[in-house]
Amino acid sequence: MSEETATAHATAAEAAYRAYHETFDPEQLVRAAEEFEEAFEEPGTDGAWAVWRVMFGHLRCFQYDEAPSAALLRHARNLLGAGLDALPDTGADGEQDGTRAIGHLLLANVTRLRYEGSGASGEALLALLDEAIRRHTEAEPWARTPDEDPSGELGTLLALHRAQGHLLLERNRLTADVRAAERAVTHHRAALALSPPLEQVPVCRHGLGLALFAYGTGTQDRAALEEAQRAFETAFTLARDTGVTTEPWAWEAEIRLAAVHSCVWMIWKDRAHGDAAMAAVGRLLAGPGTEERLEPFFLHAFASVLFEKSGRDADGAGQDRAVAMARRLAAETPSGHPARHQRLLLLAGFQQTRYYHDQDPERAREAGRAAALATAEEPADPDAGDLAEMLQVWGRTILEHRGLLTPGDETAIPPVDADRARAFVAAMSEKLESGGLHPYRGDTHPDFPGLVGGLLGQGRRDSDFALLYTSWCAMETGTRSRARVAADLLTATLTVDPDAAAISEEQRDTLIEAIVETDKDDPVWQRHAHRVAGWALLRFETAGRGRGMDEVVAHLERAGLGGAVTGGAGDFTDALLGIEVRLHRGQAEGTADDLEAAGEIQRRLRDDRTLPPYLAPLVEAGRLYFQVGEAAARADLATVDRCVARVAAVREALAADDPTRTELWVYLTTMSLRREGLAAQLGSPPAPLPDVPTVEDLRRGSLSFHRSHRAWILGESGAGRLATAWLDEDPAMVAEALELVEEAHELSAPDAEARLRYTGILAAVHESLARMLPGPAAREEHLDRAIGLFEEAYEAVGGPEHRLHASAALGLARACRERAARRPRLASRDRRRALALGLDGL
Structure with a gap:
């Protein structure tokens, strides 16, 4: 074909092309295509042919709209790309601007369609996507708004921004590229800034929500996630108000709304979002076919939420459904995938928790x-x-x-x-x-009690010990290996269960006998054996299930720890054990020399270079605690103030999530009470502690400790607040503090010394409230509660040999006498009982 003939065909095609644009006559479209096909048998290379390439590419796009095919898209993409590359530079009159604008906009759309319909995967798919993103970026300057060009259309630029945002989110989905998600946010914001028609605003808001969600989850940006939440909610509201259908995007928005709540709850421990997540996930999973439609990210998040919710509701079937979701997620994640490790752990963790249920x-x-x-x-x-x-x-x-x-x-x-x-x-x-x-010894978790409920608490400790004890019983008796396993089992169990709830007295005695009766001629083993025995018996003593401190001390002395127990030499572990022995015996038996000895060991321990850093804050606080008592006894307010300030500084230096902060607050509370009492005696001004934790802070901070230690934290904090509230005549604080002491009372083991202490505090407070409150019904209620508590204390002390027997008997007598004065119907019985108790106490 000659150049003249090819040019003639192209010229005829252009005429038909332009006629089609004016008349939309399909015959003109067919004629234009036929003429271009003839012309491009031997195309030319000058500027006119560049324009004709763009026109022919445009015609291929029209044909694709009528009958889509990958071949048409590929041909259109080649024609448009070649035409744009060959277009001459725009002159001063902007002669080629219209063709160039059409070419860029068409090429952007064609490359997007090629990506979406390619069926490719891996690097080939990513190459198509990146080309589409690049072509959209190149087209953006050629999309005009009515403000910039009277002939421009708002819809073109709006569509371009939305398409660019969509493609960038696809890149984020395929590669986890957060920069792509960030760019998508920019494009969706730009689309909304164009003030789109009202019926398009909901879907534009939805697009912004998608982009913000991708960016927020990729960077753990809470502000972005919560803005995504607002974008989705606004999209639904606007759609409802304008009657616009949400069908094409409602599913995407709903699952992401639920996922926003899930992420904010799990990462930032926001309980309001947790409640919303559990409600939303429960609603979504109740729908048919939901699980099958979920992408891996959402399957993971929703399985976690379902497992937590079902755990809280004691719904084993719900947790097993979450296990099945986790199993599917793990099975469908190929080896080498960045998330495979995490998804396998999700399944393993779920099953470990469920094991302790059945x-x-x-x-x-x-x-x-x-x-x-x-x-x-x-x-x-x-x-x-x-x-x-x-x-x-x-x-x-x-x-x-x-x-x-x-x-x-x-x-x-x-x-x-x-x-x-x-x-x-x-x-x-x-x-x-x-x-x-920091070892976690709590019975529950402050944020995820359902997720880890089976892994914490007494149920697991009981189960693990029972299994290991049964296995130990089957070992050959009299061997060193059996004795060593017994020592390890006793030590490990009481380390994670300091309240000794998992071990019966019979099991304890069996294990101790196996330990100390093995290799009695080996002094090294015997020292170790008696140390383990003494330490284990001390744990039972502090839990109120011991046989007396004499046996504890006897074992420790046979272990060579007599010096530590009596305040002599020993390493830091010996010293800590010695402090615990002397403190417990001093508090249980009221022996002042034991308390003084404990304080002396604390002072020496401060200079021990082998003391691990994590123990230093508590050791220092303990030393200063004793020092405050000594200074208060000699009315030395300046020293008391220095000690309080020092403990406050030690606490402030700890990390915000260090559980030791909560323990040190208890020391501060008690020390501050001593300080305020001394200041009142000396006529000095009060100096209340700053930044007092809320009751919720204390409860949360105590959860990582075992029950008796939680009781100590809550009980001593509550007792301190009670004293302050009583002096300030603050009824709300009294009620708040009383709740803390009540919780400590419930947490304490029935026979523990601590429970007796909190019983006494509660009884005294309720007795006082029974006299002070204005309403007769309230006074009667508190008096009955006081009597019940005094009765508990009286029974717990057991008899006159207990140092608190007189106090418990006289308190109960006083309360009975009070009730006799108020209730004539019971007066005779209560007076007789009060007399007998009073004589018993005396």
Whole structure:
């Protein structure tokens, strides 16, 4: 074909092309296509041919609209790209601007359609996406608004921004590129800034919500997530108000709204978002086919929410549904995927928690196998890697001790390498000693009681000890290995369960006998054996289930710790044990020399260079606590003030999440009370503590400790507040403080010395309120409560040999006499009882 003939065909095609734009006659479109196809058998290269390439590409787009095909898109993309590249530079009259604008806008749309319909994957798909993003960026300057160009259309620029935002979110979805999500936010904001037609505003708000959600989850930006929440909610509101259908995007918005609540709750522990998340996820999962439609991110988040909600509701079926969701998520995540480690741990953790509800060994098996698979993947952080190994060991240990480890388990849940295990234990010890890790001994979790409910609390401790004790009983008697396992079992159990609730007295005595009666001729072993025995018996003493302090001290003296117990030499562990022995005996038996000795050990311990850093704050606070008592006794207010200030400074220097802060607050509360009492005696002004924690702060801060320590934190804090509230005549604070002491009373073991203390405090307060409150009904209620508490205390002391027997008897007598004066119907009985109690107390 000659150049003249090709040009003639192209000229005819252009005429038909322009006629089609004027008349929309389909015959003109067909003629234009036929003429261009003839012309492009041997196309030219000058400027006119560049324009004709753009026109021909445009015609291919029209044809694609009529009958979509990948071939048409590919041809359109090639024609438009080549035409734009060949267009001559725009002259002063802007001759080619219209063609260039059409070409760029068409090419942006064509490349987007090619990406969306390609069916490609991996690098090929990403290449198509990046080309579409680039072409949209190049087209943006050629999209005009009516303000910039009277012939421009708002819809073109609006559509371009929305499409660009969509493509950038696709890039974020495929590559987790948060920069792409951030750019998507910019484009969706730009779309809204164009003031789109009212019927388009809801979908534009939805697009902004999608972009903000992607950016917020990728960067853990709470402000972005909560703005996404507002964007989705506004989209629904506007759609409802304007009658616009939400069908195309409602599902995406609803699951992301639920996920926003889930993320904010799980990351920032916001309870309001937690409640909203559980309600939203419950509603969504109640719909048919929801789980099958969820993408992995949402499946993970919703499984976690469902497991937590079901745990709180004691809904085992709900938790098992969450387990099934986690199992599907793990199975569908290929090896090497960045999230595979985390998703396997989700399944393992769920099954470990469920195991402590029903003891099903298949749960331990699945947990162990999932954790073992996770160890072959790249963890998100070292702690996640450690958790995988711990779950692997746990699953295998449960199966071993129950005699259910199969040959298949041997392969699927291999034992952790001994060197690795030693390194792990050493690393954990180092973290503990440096204060980088705080052992969690609480019965529940302040934020996720359902997620970890089976892993905390007495149920797990009872289960683990029973299993290990049964396994130990089956070992050959009289061997060193059996004695060593007994010592380890007793020590480990009482370390995680200082209240000794998991071990019966019979089991304790059996274990101690096996420890101390083995290798009696080996002095090294015997020292270790008696130290373990003495320490274990001390734990039972503090829990109110002991046999007396004499036996504790006898064991410790046989362990060579007599010096530490009596205030002599020893390392820091001996000293700490000595302090605990002297304090407990001093408080239980009212012996002042024990308390003085404990204070002396505290003072020496301050200079011990072997004392781990994490213990230093409590040791220093304990030393200053004793010093305050001594200074107050000699009316030295200046020293008391220095001690209080020093403990406050030590507390302030600790990290915000360090549980020691809560313990130090108890010291501060007690020290401040001594200070205020002394100041009142001396006529000095009060100096109340600043930044007093709320009751909720104290409750939350105490949750990481075992029950008796929680009782101490809440009880002593409550007692301190009671004293302050009483002096300030603040009824609201009295009620608040009384709640804390009530909680401490309930948390304390029935026979523990602490429970007797809190019983006495509560009885005295209720007795006083029974005299002070104005309403007769309220006074009667408090008097009955006081009598009930005094009766509990009187029964607990047991008899005249207890140092508090007289106090309990006289308190109950006083309350009975008070009730006799108020209630004639019971007067005779209460007077007789009061007389007998008074004589008993005297």
